[in-house]
Amino acid sequence: QKEVEQNSGPLSVPEGAIASLNCTYSDRVSQSFFWYRQYSGKSPELIMSIYSNGDKEDGRFTAQLNKASQYVSLLIRDSQPSDSATYLCAVNGAGNMLTFGGGTRLMVKP
Amino acid sequence: EPEVTQTPSHQVTQMGQEVILRCVPISNHLYFYWYRQILGQKVEFLVSFYNNEISEKSEIFDDQFSVERPDGSNFTLKIRSTKLEDSAMYFCASMGQGASQPQHFGDGTRLSIL
Numbered sequence: 001q002k003e004v005e006q007n008s009g010p011l012s013v014p015e016g017a018i019a020s021l022n023c024t025y026s027d028r029v030s031q032s033f034f035w036y037r038q039y040s041g042k043s044p045e046l047i048m049s050i051y052s053n054g055d056k057e058d059g060r061f062t063a064q065l066n067k068a069s070q071y072v073s074l075l076i077r078d079s080q081p082s083d084s085a086t087y088l089c090a091v092n093g094a095g096n097m098l099t100f101g102g103g104t105r106l107m108v109k110p
Numbered sequence: 111e112p113e114v115t116q117t118p119s120h121q122v123t124q125m126g127q128e129v130i131l132r133c134v135p136i137s138n139h140l141y142f143y144w145y146r147q148i149l150g151q152k153v154e155f156l157v158s159f160y161n162n163e164i165s166e167k168s169e170i171f172d173d174q175f176s177v178e179r180p181d182g183s184n185f186t187l188k189i190r191s192t193k194l195e196d197s198a199m200y201f202c203a204s205m206g207q208g209a210s211q212p213q214h215f216g217d218g219t220r221l222s223i224l
Contacts, residue, residue, distance in 0.1 A: 032210035043201055043215040044153060051210060088153065092210055095166030096141060100153040 133202030
């Protein structure tokens with residue numbers, strides 16, 4: 001059974017701070033990792049993808065991957081109230097099916 | 111920017127009835143998926159579809175479910191005899207060619223079984 005685990009939160013950060021979201025996965029052969037943002041009642045929206053160990057930066061977002069530790073993280077710099085959402089970690093498996101974590105709810109307080 | 115479109119946005123159906131959820135994937139994408147999310151729970155994979163056939167399916171995707179690409183643009187999910195526990199958001203996703211491309215999701219169909 002492939003598992004993707006996330007702390008459900010809520011993670012509360014003040015506006016302008018760095019939010020750090022973490023995810024672990026069980027399937028060692030996974031090669032592709034994604035972060036999606038989901039607002040309440042809406043669909044998952046792709047934020048970042050990462051495929052190799054290390055950091056990948058895109059604007060205020062940085063994804064970090066450590067395959068040896070089976071760990072993926074997402075950093076959001078200069079957090080804004082509009083970043084308040086649930087962040088879903090997703091891992092690619094056989095047939096490119098995605099296995100999602102339960103999501104971490106982020107609250108950015110003005 | 112191209113997007114995945116789903117219809118209807120909300121479907122209310124009596125238990126035991128058949129429903130068809132419709133999706134128009136991004137036009138040059140070749141891989142198509144259905145996921146569902148029961149309220150308050152994880153997004154769960156149902157089925158993947160490539161080259162006019164199912165490539166993977168989960169345990170959830172039993173004989174009551176079927177998928178079809180009836181023409182060059184639509185991708186449908188049919189539930190033959192709905193149950194109360196089928197109430198969920200159903201998301202269609204598509205992916206372009208190339209290993210490990212990201213999947214892009216439609217806005218979803220909220221299915222309510224009465």
